[in-house]
Amino acid sequence: MTAKTKTAEQVAGIGVEQYKYGFVTDIETEKAPRGLNEDTIRFISAKKNEPEWMLEWRLDAYRRWLTLEEPTWAKVHYPRIDFQDLYYYSAPKKKGDGPQSLDDVDPELLDTYKKLGIPLREQEILAGVENPTMAVDAVFDSVSVVTTFKENLSRAGVIFCPISEALQSHPELVRKYLGTVVPVTDNFYATLNAAVFSDGSFVYIPEGVHCPMELSTYFRINEQNTGQFERTLIIADKGAYVSYLEGCTAPQRDENQLHAAVVELIVHDDAEIKYSTVQNWYPGDKDGKGGIYNFVTKRADCRGRNSKVSWTQVETGSAITWKYPSCVLRGDNSQGEFYSIAISNGHQQVDSGTKMIHLGKNTKSRIISKGISAGVSSSTYRGLVSAHRKASGARNYTQCDSLLIGDKCSAHTVPYMETRNMSATFEHEATTSKISDDQLFYCRQRGLNEEEAVALIVNGFCKDVLQHLPMEFAVEAQKLVGISLEGSVG
Amino acid sequence: MTHLTTQGNIKKTAAEKAFPALYDKIAPGLPGGKAVRRLRNKAMEDFKASGLPGRGVEAWKYTNLRQLLTDSYPPAVPAGGGVLMNTDEAASHGAFSTLERATMVFVDGHYRPELSDISAIGDKARIMTLAQALETEDTRALDTLVSAADADPLINLTLAMMRDGAMVSIPDGVRIKTPLHFVHINRTGASCANTTRHIVHVGKGAALKIFQTHAGSENATYFTNTLFIAQIGNEGQLTRVKVQGDSLSAFHFGHLRAELGEKAKLRDFTLNLGGHVVRSEVDVALAGNAADAHVSGAYLLSGKQHCDTSIMMDHQRPGGTSQQQFRGVVDDGAQGIFQGKVRVAPDAQKSDGRQMVRALLLSERASHFAKPELEIFADDVQCAHGATAGELDDEALFFLRARGIPEPRAKALLITGFIGEALDDITDLDIRDRLEELTQNWLDRRSGETS
Amino acid sequence: MKSLMKIENLHAEVGGKEILKGINLNIAPGQVHAIMGPNGSGKSTLSNVLAGRDDYVVTKGSVSFMGENLLEMAPEERAAAGIFLAFQYPLEIPGVATMTFLKTAINAQRKTRGEDELSTPAFMRFVREKSALLGVKDEMLKRPLNVGFSGGEKKRNEILQMALLEPAFCILDETDSGLDIDALKVVSEGVNALRDKERSMLVITHYQRLLDYIVPDFVHVLSNGRVVRSGGKDLALELEKSGYAEYGADAA
Numbered sequence A: 001m002t003a004k005t006k007t008a009e010q011v012a013g014i015g016v017e018q019y020k021y022g023f024v025t026d027i028e029t030e031k032a033p034r035g036l037n038e039d040t041i042r043f044i045s046a047k048k049n050e051p052e053w054m055l056e057w058r059l060d061a062y063r064r065w066l067t068l069e070e071p072t073w074a075k076v077h078y079p080r081i082d083f084q085d086l087y088y089y090s091a092p093k094k095k096g097d098g099p100q101s102l103d104d105v106d107p108e109l110l111d112t113y114k115k116l117g118i119p120l121r122e123q124e125i126l127a128g129v130e131n132p133t134m135a136v137d138a139v140f141d142s143v144s145v146v147t148t149f150k151e152n153l154s155r156a157g158v159i160f161c162p163i164s165e166a167l168q169s170h171p172e173l174v175r176k177y178l179g180t181v182v183p184v185t186d187n188f189y190a191t192l193n194a195a196v197f198s199d200g201s202f203v204y205i206p207e208g209v210h211c212p213m214e215l216s217t218y219f220r221i222n223e224q225n226t227g228q229f230e231r232t233l234i235i236a237d238k239g240a241y242v243s244y245l246e247g248c249t250a251p252q253r254d255e256n257q258l259h260a261a262v263v264e265l266i267v268h269d270d271a272e273i274k275y276s277t278v279q280n281w282y283p284g285d286k287d288g289k290g291g292i293y294n295f296v297t298k299r300a301d302c303r304g305r306n307s308k309v310s311w312t313q314v315e316t317g318s319a320i321t322w323k324y325p326s327c328v329l330r331g332d333n334s335q336g337e338f339y340s341i342a343i344s345n346g347h348q349q350v351d352s353g354t355k356m357i358h359l360g361k362n363t364k365s366r367i368i369s370k371g372i373s374a375g376v377s378s379s380t381y382r383g384l385v386s387a388h389r390k391a392s393g394a395r396n397y398t399q400c401d402s403l404l405i406g407d408k409c410s411a412h413t414v415p416y417m418e419t420r421n422m423s424a425t426f427e428h429e430a431t432t433s434k435i436s437d438d439q440l441f442y443c444r445q446r447g448l449n450e451e452e453a454v455a456l457i458v459n460g461f462c463k464d465v466l467q468h469l470p471m472e473f474a475v476e477a478q479k480l481v482g483i484s485l486e487g488s489v490g
Numbered sequence B: 001m002t003h004l005t006t007q008g009n010i011k012k013t014a015a016e017k018a019f020p021a022l023y024d025k026i027a028p029g030l031p032g033g034k035a036v037r038r039l040r041n042k043a044m045e046d047f048k049a050s051g052l053p054g055r056g057v058e059a060w061k062y063t064n065l066r067q068l069l070t071d072s073y074p075p076a077v078p079a080g081g082g083v084l085m086n087t088d089e090a091a092s093h094g095a096f097s098t099l100e101r102a103t104m105v106f107v108d109g110h111y112r113p114e115l116s117d118i119s120a121i122g123d124k125a126r127i128m129t130l131a132q133a134l135e136t137e138d139t140r141a142l143d144t145l146v147s148a149a150d151a152d153p154l155i156n157l158t159l160a161m162m163r164d165g166a167m168v169s170i171p172d173g174v175r176i177k178t179p180l181h182f183v184h185i186n187r188t189g190a191s192c193a194n195t196t197r198h199i200v201h202v203g204k205g206a207a208l209k210i211f212q213t214h215a216g217s218e219n220a221t222y223f224t225n226t227l228f229i230a231q232i233g234n235e236g237q238l239t240r241v242k243v244q245g246d247s248l249s250a251f252h253f254g255h256l257r258a259e260l261g262e263k264a265k266l267r268d269f270t271l272n273l274g275g276h277v278v279r280s281e282v283d284v285a286l287a288g289n290a291a292d293a294h295v296s297g298a299y300l301l302s303g304k305q306h307c308d309t310s311i312m313m314d315h316q317r318p319g320g321t322s323q324q325q326f327r328g329v330v331d332d333g334a335q336g337i338f339q340g341k342v343r344v345a346p347d348a349q350k351s352d353g354r355q356m357v358r359a360l361l362l363s364e365r366a367s368h369f370a371k372p373e374l375e376i377f378a379d380d381v382q383c384a385h386g387a388t389a390g391e392l393d394d395e396a397l398f399f400l401r402a403r404g405i406p407e408p409r410a411k412a413l414l415i416t417g418f419i420g421e422a423l424d425d426i427t428d429l430d431i432r433d434r435l436e437e438l439t440q441n442w443l444d445r446r447s448g449e450t451s
Numbered sequence C: 001m002k003s004l005m006k007i008e009n010l011h012a013e014v015g016g017k018e019i020l021k022g023i024n025l026n027i028a029p030g031q032v033h034a035i036m037g038p039n040g041s042g043k044s045t046l047s048n049v050l051a052g053r054d055d056y057v058v059t060k061g062s063v064s065f066m067g068e069n070l071l072e073m074a075p076e077e078r079a080a081a082g083i084f085l086a087f088q089y090p091l092e093i094p095g096v097a098t099m100t101f102l103k104t105a106i107n108a109q110r111k112t113r114g115e116d117e118l119s120t121p122a123f124m125r126f127v128r129e130k131s132a133l134l135g136v137k138d139e140m141l142k143r144p145l146n147v148g149f150s151g152g153e154k155k156r157n158e159i160l161q162m163a164l165l166e167p168a169f170c171i172l173d174e175t176d177s178g179l180d181i182d183a184l185k186v187v188s189e190g191v192n193a194l195r196d197k198e199r200s201m202l203v204i205t206h207y208q209r210l211l212d213y214i215v216p217d218f219v220h221v222l223s224n225g226r227v228v229r230s231g232g233k234d235l236a237l238e239l240e241k242s243g244y245a246e247y248g249a250d251a252a
């Protein structure tokens, strides 16, 4: 057997066993009854003590959802989801009502996050570093359990809290922006999310404020048969700046779990949002059993002149990923960026990409996508770049590279380029190939074993994307790239 | 976001109703015995079930025929006989009339022996018309018809309503020097639908060169639908150069479907100039090891033309190489579309697939849509595509003008150069000259209009 | 005679074609052997076989290295055991900084040999020192490995790696081609600095000029997959004059 086929086989045989975040937290929970109907929605809304308009909004979405059909155009295959067999709300039981202080949070939960490498006790964080650079919102199943450094942030005027809390404290802001980027009618999963979303983060950066810390949300699905439907809303007012990170993990379970999130970003004049994701949901076992269905709608509305959004994602987890973080470049001179690494191994299926909709003048966008498929996985880049009539001077550059490891996996590239303005300039390049035998041999001649050689070459292949992640995340992501493809030791 | 594959429950458009009605009317007069009739009936039933491609049909994403074919086609049935105007004939032989070649002329979809001349090929090849083949129930023709069955509504229409076409077979090892020219002429007058199918077999190690031209009387409205089926044996070679110069009010559907044996070669070039709504489709199956296909073309569009080029390059066996090279120039309110797919099957290791499409927009109202696609199921491959869209390079334009070349001339030069990149595979200089001349004519006409 | 590497009746195929047709070479510690021979005679094939490249199939013969059966080892095991190949055409690895690559390689080998990994500062000092000697600029070390390097820069980078890895057995496959006159000197000095009584070298070249700098103990002529003549360093001079015609090949 040649070393090359050996690598492929070994890489294929691993991945999922290495999943380090597969433990379950044993905690008492409160759930909505299984299944979905108007009462489920009333239950969720009541739990959150929501204003009447919010309930109406949800019910509206639900009624519309009933008329929709599940989309089938993506290159992913999975058995039909029985939406009546899911729990739509699950929250760790808490003592008493009202917002909780850290002391009220079940220590079991705090330990869970600690185990995931996310300390939530401020004193612990402060013990570790002199100047904390990151504030965390921890979302556990359907609710946010704690948000750190809220005080520090509010001194700068930054609002960073669970969206359920924002509905209480800043209802006018939520009402003004919610659903204005991803309308209730957008697509099957987004509509479902609008009906049943339980929690997520809310961020508002006021005019002229450069957010003093990185904001981060850590999503954890714990409960069995539970869908997680979080909703994130981030608003950068004029001249504001924020860097937001999200991380995701879930226990190792035999059944598939649904995660259908919606993220809306609103960027005003001269403002900028940098949104980074390291998605490491449980991918399922080596036979393709279990794993998260990650069906996510993420969109940014660059409303203001000179506004800017940059999406960076490292997708290594989930059994199925269906996600297209997009930018609507409405403001003149606005800019959108999409940097993506998608690694699929085992039986994973990824259909991901972006949409860059150029509406304003001199808008610019840039797409760098790196797909790596191993095992029997399949990975698809799907992207749309369009320039509308008025988007004079629009520019796009797209580069999509796919790397295949082993002969049982597949990689697909499906870009759409729509130009309705003569002065728009679009450029698209894509390649698909395998790791070159020559490169592998060169590394091995210098003493690296196959696994190390593969990790090194793949990291090099991903370099253009990794360098756009914030420092802390970049290191983690780089390791993750190695782990996801681990197993080539002879 | 529903996905429509069959549209049985949707209200039929006038065109969707007109085709079956027309079929009922003309079917008795169409060539072929019972076996053929059964195939035709089945195809028409399938068409009725699927309707025309509309919204939600991915392969026709940018060409919604339910919308574009608003009128009912066709109200009249052409006889195919009668006098042919000299101008029509000259126009349709067009660019290639000065080159040595054999000709098969189809007027409104009927073969016209008195206008054709295949003596230059003589008995080196077996040539007959499709009508003859169908009448005599030629087994090869029937087999090909059966094996080419497809769910595509337009292909079903060609099967149901085919009237004539060329049936050419080149024996193993025979390399024919003289090009064979399929001349399609569509006449002025009542709008009509004409449907042809060409079936070309190139034997092992054999070679053939084909010109295919389409022309119609100015402003005549008609619907023309041609399926060209090519089977190229091991180490055989087929070259096709197609020039589509149909009337600017015409609907043109032209489809080449080629299957390549081991080490077989295909060189295909299409220049799309005419037509109101055009779908120019090439499907290549690299069915033998180390097959090699280059498919290229250019489209020059103005007015309200809508031209959709869709290519499928299917690497089914190892070691195949393919290239796609396309250039589009879009003026006025025209729409150019390019969809191209490179597919590599699981066992087709060492495949090399390349694709490049570049579009030039010359007007504020022009649009271009590109969907270059890679679908790769094997790992040891080299596949790449590139796509660009934009206007003429300002700097290059300025440079030329600074050298004293007036703007229209400078623009024409740049556009000619741009199109030239797609002509790289055409090694025969005579043919290349003719194609460049056609490009030049288009540019002259354009600058004549603007100046 | 004590032997570091012993090649006996080595036959090897590439892509089903026999290229090496019975090579015999015995290299003692500290010796430098030069191999010359016409294009396509199998010189690079020999070096690839010794380094353990996948698609090179040994059909007959043996190679022992420090008393071990070299042919049974994986490429990285050979590297850790001390075999170093300076490639005729060094590979580019996009996105991987040269510095990162060097560190990964050194530490991988140390790990295999059961040694501690080098700390970052110690490593940096080590690299700076060696790269200064070879005239490799700091800026180059930050760039992705060999990407956009000129031909000569790539070759220097190979010798830098050799200097850092301190192998027991160095194979230099046409390291001189692509080097300018000054670089040839610098690189040769780098190689000579590594010469000691334990370390052996196999120097493949087309030009006697390199052998003026790196003076070999033996010169072998490889033709059509066999060593057709062996001699002292003067053989190189002779070949420079007469070419390979008498060895049954077109003039090189």
Ligand SMILES: Nc1ncnc2c1ncn2[C@@H]1O[C@H](COP(=O)(O)OP(=O)(O)OP(=O)(O)O)[C@@H](O)[C@H]1O
Pocket (backbone or CB within 6 Å): C014, C015, C017, C019, C037, C038, C039, C040, C041, C042, C043, C044, C045, C046, C088
């Ligand atoms: N993968 C392969 N398949 C078939 N033949 C090969 C392959 N690789 C090398 N060869 C052939 O093996 C022969 C020896 O090649 P090699 O590279 O060893 O020559 P060389 O002596 O190093 O030549 P040069 O002086 O030009 O570097 C050549 O004829 C070459 O074409």
Ligand SMILES: [Mg+2]
Pocket (backbone or CB within 6 Å): C043, C044, C045, C088, C173, C174
């Ligand atoms: Mg060589």
